[in-house]
Amino acid sequence: MARYIGFRLLAAIPLLLAIAAITFLISVAMEARGSIAGQVCGEGATPECITAVEAELGLNDSIPVRFTRWLGDIASGDLGSSLLDRNTEVSALIGERIWPTLSIVTFSLLIGVTLGMLMGIVAAIRPGGVADRSISVIAAGVIAAPGFIIGMLLSWGIAVELGWLDPVGYVPFGESFTGWLKSITLPSIALALPTIAIVQRQLRSSMANALQSRYVLAARARGVARTSLIGRHALPNAMVPTVTVIGFRAAAAIGLTTAVEIVFGIRGMGEMLVTSIITRNVTVLQGGMIVVGLTVVFVNLLVDISYGFLNPKVRLGR
Amino acid sequence: MTTETSPTVEAPAPLAPEAPIEPAVDSPRRRFWRRMLRNPLAVFSMLWFLVLLVAWVAPDLIATHDPFKQDVTLQRLFETPSADHWLGTDQFGRDHYSRVIYGAGFAFRSILIAMSIAVGVGVPIGLFSGWKGGRFDRAVMWVNDVLFSLPIVLLAMAVIIVLTPSLTNAMIGVGIAMSTRFVRLTRAVTLAEKEELYVDAARITGISTPRILGRYIVPNLLPSLVIQAAIISGAIILIGATLSFLGIGANLDDPDWGVMLNRSQSIFRQEGVWQIVPAGMALVLTVLSFNLLGDAIRDALGRDASNNALTVTKRVSVAAAQTEHSPDALLSIRDMDVEFPGQAGQISEILNGVSLDLRAGETLGVVGESGSGKSMTMLSALGLTPAPGRMTRGSVRFDGRDVTNLSEAEWAKIRGKEIGVIFQEPIAVLNPAIKVGAQIAEPLRIHMGMSKADARERAAELLAEVRVPDPVRRLDQYPHEFSGGMAQRVGIAMALACEPKLLIADEPSTALDVTVQGQILDLISEVQERRQMGVILITHDLGVIAEAADRVLVMYGGQVVETASAHDVFLHPRHPYSHALLETMPQNHDGGGDLPVIDGMVPSATAWPSGCRFAPRCGFATDACVSAIPPLERVDNDLVRCVRHSEITFGQPVADQPVGGTA
Numbered sequence: 001m002a003r004y005i006g007f008r009l010l011a012a013i014p015l016l017l018a019i020a021a022i023t024f025l026i027s028v029a030m031e032a033r034g035s036i037a038g039q040v041c042g043e044g045a046t047p048e049c050i051t052a053v054e055a056e057l058g059l060n061d062s063i064p065v066r067f068t069r070w071l072g073d074i075a076s077g078d079l080g081s082s083l084l085d086r087n088t089e090v091s092a093l094i095g096e097r098i099w100p101t102l103s104i105v106t107f108s109l110l111i112g113v114t115l116g117m118l119m120g121i122v123a124a125i126r127p128g129g130v131a132d133r134s135i136s137v138i139a140a141g142v143i144a145a146p147g148f149i150i151g152m153l154l155s156w157g158i159a160v161e162l163g164w165l166d167p168v169g170y171v172p173f174g175e176s177f178t179g180w181l182k183s184i185t186l187p188s189i190a191l192a193l194p195t196i197a198i199v200q201r202q203l204r205s206s207m208a209n210a211l212q213s214r215y216v217l218a219a220r221a222r223g224v225a226r227t228s229l230i231g232r233h234a235l236p237n238a239m240v241p242t243v244t245v246i247g248f249r250a251a252a253a254i255g256l257t258t259a260v261e262i263v264f265g266i267r268g269m270g271e272m273l274v275t276s277i278i279t280r281n282v283t284v285l286q287g288g289m290i291v292v293g294l295t296v297v298f299v300n301l302l303v304d305i306s307y308g309f310l311n312p313k314v315r316l317g318r
Numbered sequence: 319m320t321t322e323t324s325p326t327v328e329a330p331a332p333l334a335p336e337a338p339i340e341p342a343v344d345s346p347r348r349r350f351w352r353r354m355l356r357n358p359l360a361v362f363s364m365l366w367f368l369v370l371l372v373a374w375v376a377p378d379l380i381a382t383h384d385p386f387k388q389d390v391t392l393q394r395l396f397e398t399p400s401a402d403h404w405l406g407t408d409q410f411g412r413d414h415y416s417r418v419i420y421g422a423g424f425a426f427r428s429i430l431i432a433m434s435i436a437v438g439v440g441v442p443i444g445l446f447s448g449w450k451g452g453r454f455d456r457a458v459m460w461v462n463d464v465l466f467s468l469p470i471v472l473l474a475m476a477v478i479i480v481l482t483p484s485l486t487n488a489m490i491g492v493g494i495a496m497s498t499r500f501v502r503l504t505r506a507v508t509l510a511e512k513e514e515l516y517v518d519a520a521r522i523t524g525i526s527t528p529r530i531l532g533r534y535i536v537p538n539l540l541p542s543l544v545i546q547a548a549i550i551s552g553a554i555i556l557i558g559a560t561l562s563f564l565g566i567g568a569n570l571d572d573p574d575w576g577v578m579l580n581r582s583q584s585i586f587r588q589e590g591v592w593q594i595v596p597a598g599m600a601l602v603l604t605v606l607s608f609n610l611l612g613d614a615i616r617d618a619l620g621r622d623a624s625n626n627a628l629t630v631t632k633r634v635s636v637a638a639a640q641t642e643h644s645p646d647a648l649l650s651i652r653d654m655d656v657e658f659p660g661q662a663g664q665i666s667e668i669l670n671g672v673s674l675d676l677r678a679g680e681t682l683g684v685v686g687e688s689g690s691g692k693s694m695t696m697l698s699a700l701g702l703t704p705a706p707g708r709m710t711r712g713s714v715r716f717d718g719r720d721v722t723n724l725s726e727a728e729w730a731k732i733r734g735k736e737i738g739v740i741f742q743e744p745i746a747v748l749n750p751a752i753k754v755g756a757q758i759a760e761p762l763r764i765h766m767g768m769s770k771a772d773a774r775e776r777a778a779e780l781l782a783e784v785r786v787p788d789p790v791r792r793l794d795q796y797p798h799e800f801s802g803g804m805a806q807r808v809g810i811a812m813a814l815a816c817e818p819k820l821l822i823a824d825e826p827s828t829a830l831d832v833t834v835q836g837q838i839l840d841l842i843s844e845v846q847e848r849r850q851m852g853v854i855l856i857t858h859d860l861g862v863i864a865e866a867a868d869r870v871l872v873m874y875g876g877q878v879v880e881t882a883s884a885h886d887v888f889l890h891p892r893h894p895y896s897h898a899l900l901e902t903m904p905q906n907h908d909g910g911g912d913l914p915v916i917d918g919m920v921p922s923a924t925a926w927p928s929g930c931r932f933a934p935r936c937g938f939a940t941d942a943c944v945s946a947i948p949p950l951e952r953v954d955n956d957l958v959r960c961v962r963h964s965e966i967t968f969g970q971p972v973a974d975q976p977v978g979g980t981a
Contacts, residue, residue: 018460018461018464019464019468022464022476026476026480029480030479033481141606143609144552144603144606144609145598145605146556146563146601146605148563148579149594149598149602152579152591152594155587156594157591213746214741214743214747215746215748215749215750216749217702217741217747218747218809220702220726220730220733221737221739221741222734222760222761222764223731223735223761223764224734224760224764226727232752233749237750254469255471255472256471258560259564262583263583273475274565277475277483277566278566280482285475285479288472289476293468296467300467310751311750311751312750313798
């Protein structure tokens, strides 16, 4: 297993490089459509300002030189500074904004995966039963609703009408644990509901395949009881495709959390990215992409490692 | 022993239908639409699309107001539904209903832009990459997987910042991100199709690559593409709305659903939740409709493997058997019918009136071609009829007890303990995720109440008994580390673990070489003697039957056609089918491989021939054979299902073949 994990870690390096290259291409493409330096200097830019900024950002060097320099910078944690405020380090900005985002995404995945698996198993136990059919109908509806609409409904129903939680705002973890938990609860649920539905559907369908398999038939012929058939025989095999889907959903949730944060007035990565796009502040967007890319690579690594646990063939194969 | 049979048995008239017959009057296209229209969810989604289509093509026809017209008179803001404003008004007094109607156009335009990019970029790349294969394919797929793993919203953001925010640019971004989905799908289909023989044939005859792709691969790709496109359209709408909601999609005055939600997001807490309802509902209904449509198309094309199969065998009332059980039998089956509901509502009758008796200590050989119902008989007798099939008639008695209607929990106490089953496909019946030792220990732990350590020790002994070398080390291995022959021995060890009263062995020795095969059969007969175990031996291999069986049951087309002692069947079979089976037995059968085939095919269970099911392939068939199903008649101690059994006599088919002396 250790060898397998080591191998997966090595395989993550080219993935990181590829994400860095895609991110770098954004600035190249932006420059092709108009001067970045001109944007930094603002309207009525003096030629002196342009030359100075171009020199500072190294925009006159060849693209390979710039890419290697940029790679070196991000490898050492330097994501450059904001184009609008040359004194703000992008890494510092992200360091401030990432916590609410990370809290919501992680918490939502925790809720989503746990409840999704639970409901998937419940549905697979009595297929076609009342529980299965009602879960399926609700899941179909929830998958069709974007997190930000669910968020608005929750904010209105739970927070405004019932007054159980605050409708907007974020309390940092360091300030108050319960305050933090309360502030991320509604956004996390909003993001988690589609996750629950997605995980539930996948697990139900892969449980169905597993329960139909020859090995489950053979286990029944040995007198294995239904609970053990589901938990011990079908579930580990059904989890393999489910883990893949959870990985995809985790990546999607990182993107979709932007809208949910805005509903709840939380200044996280979402608001930062949207502002950077509107103001064409490319270094901030690039920094955000690198951080998201790192997270995605990390999630992929977790998915690969769980494959190893679930599937002995994968674990022993390498 | 002289044979009086006519030599026509060697070459029966090829009357057998070549393809499985479906009661097909309809073209696949008509069947598809009939299924779609019968599915209420599909009809719902299609109706919703119809409304949206009208709203897109002729919005002013159904809109009641100008979607941009503001009415800032105070009392006209934030209205709830009224006769004038059916869905109320927004913060500028604009009519929600009309804005939602005009929003349909934005939604469709979004799909058009994003989908044409996604398909236009994704499909050619997937086709080309899958077709070329090799290093090129790996490189393309690697890049594709990198893009695939990144959040779509983020990729779209990257495109938007370069091109500046607008709905078109947002959709270009979404289209590029979505193209990775189509690359994957197209490549997978291309890879699979490339291996098909007709594609090979086309290649050899020198048809150009683009023509092969266009003529053979794209048509096969189309159904999956349509299903995927429906579901991705929903995702495009959803992500498009998210981007517009974030303010980096459609223009902030446009009646786009995402923008409407963006506008109401800052005010709904004060002005009431109604502000998010019109656009929110339109959005959710549209995405839902796309998802439902995708599912419905998949179902209508019969592509869903998991849905109908999920049903665990429903307990239906089983009609009683018409005949009495034999009192001294260990296992007695009477008049068993098993049916499978087919796709278009027709029912396939897999088993028809199957009866058999097995006494303790006896070995019954069950023979017949694939599809004759041998394995299904055994599964159904144990309450293991695969869903959605069900036993509709008959009665099963085991060890003096009626087991026809036992619950799964009651069966669990009998299966594995009193009845052991050896399955075909030895690797497929082992759970790939569980160590082999733990799987062998399972029946011991469940039925004998052994501790983990004891069961493990016993499992090692069992493996040694079935001649698995190095059994202790093998316990900690996984099934994929076992060869077919070794896995088969594991299956045998599991079946015999609790020393059952009845052993059902479905092709127990096919995966094994001749020496081991002999050892395994010896092992089975050893347990048989010690425990007075009854054995049902299902096999293609008549050599094994000749060696091991006391009595033989011949099945054809889901029916029993003959039962007799092994001696009688080999010396003078009464049914033409039994005779034909013996004819195809190689002189020096080495015990491996399948039986050579009889001309023609076993007919499909949806369309049994009228009358005798073997008649289309039978050299002796007359008009009397096809008029009604022949009854199973008693002749001496044997049973035979043939109207001409008294007219035809078969002798020993191979003169120099001593009975019981094969293998």
